[in-house]
Amino acid sequence: MIDLPETLHVSRETQERLEAFVALLEKWNPRINLVSSRDIVSVWERHVVDSLQLAPLVAGQERFIDMGSGGGFPGVIVAIATGVAGTLIESDQRKAAFLREAARVTQAPIKVLAERIEQVDLVPAPVVTARALASLSKLLEWTAPLLEKQGKALFLKGQQADEELTEARRNWHMNVRIHRSITSHDGVILEVSNLERV
Structure with missing residues (x-):
């Protein structure tokens, strides 16, 4: 556990649920490699706090969809921190099983779909999230059918963000x-709205 930055302050109950999630992650990680072995020692700083940055941008929404949820970042963390209902899409059956167990243990308001993103049939949501999943162009392809017209997409990106934006703008207005x-x-959160194919 770490002291969270003041800007990401959470209640004691939320902190306890985050701790329960991290304990579960540490238990499952050796079997299904949810995060790299070198990242497990810095899971709070590298994954939990990174994901928590999305919480203020999701709070108050009716629901959200998280694509490629993997080890629960950011989907489980955002659901725990905000109480906003999340649909987590993860095609790996073992990781989906972990996410379902995480929902049970933390009582996070999430539903897990063990399907490929391209094949899900969901009612569009006001928010779509993703972290460490794919290029921005690919994320926008997947996001378009899942995002409400007036909704926003939140993508955690690294040092290639500017290049990915330039590339994506060839095919998308946003x-x-x-x-x-x-x-x-060198990390950023891209908040994308008014998404429309060129």
Whole structure:
């Protein structure tokens, strides 16, 4: 456990649920490699706090969809921190099983779909999230059918963000607000809205 940054302050109950999630992650990780073995020692700083940055941007929404949820980042963390209902899409059956167990243990309001993103049939949501999943162009392809017309997509990105934006704008019109990451000097959160194919 670590002291969370003041900007990401959570209640004691939420902190306890985050701790329960991390304990479960540490238990499952040797079997199904949810995060790399070198990352497990810094899971709070590298994964939990990074994911928590999305919480203020999701709070107050009716629901969200998280694509490629993997080890639960950011989907489980955002659901725990905000109480907003999340649909987590993860095609790996073992990781989906972990996510379902995480929902049970933490009582996070999430539903897990063990399907490929391209094949899900969901009612569009006001928010779509993703972290460490694919290029921005690919994320936008997957996001378009899942996002409400007036909704926003939140993508945690690294040092290639500017190049990926340039590439994506060849095929997409969109408004982009860039939030600087508090966990990485070259990391950003891309807040995408008014998404429309060129």
